[in-house]
Amino acid sequence: MIKERGGSVAWQEIHSLENLRGIPLDINTEFHLSLIAIEWNRFYRRFGEKATRSQLVEFAGLIDKKYGRLFVP
Helix, strand or coil, X not given: CCCCCCCCXXXXXXXXXXXXXXXXXXXXXXXXXXXXXXXXXXXXXXXXXXXXXXXXXXXXXXXXXXXXXXXXX
């Protein structure tokens, strides 16, 4: 999922149906609020506000590949 930082991705794009992922409630705390948040926090520590749009999109794709099996439609 794409997060907005430094205005490189519009809020509407982040929250579009195409970019949202369903996360089962029983794993939300551990999975979404912890594992995925940790991944994005590492990304932002590395790139900060200088992250480009392509870096954001690429990283969101990596999250999808890594955890996509846990998402629900």
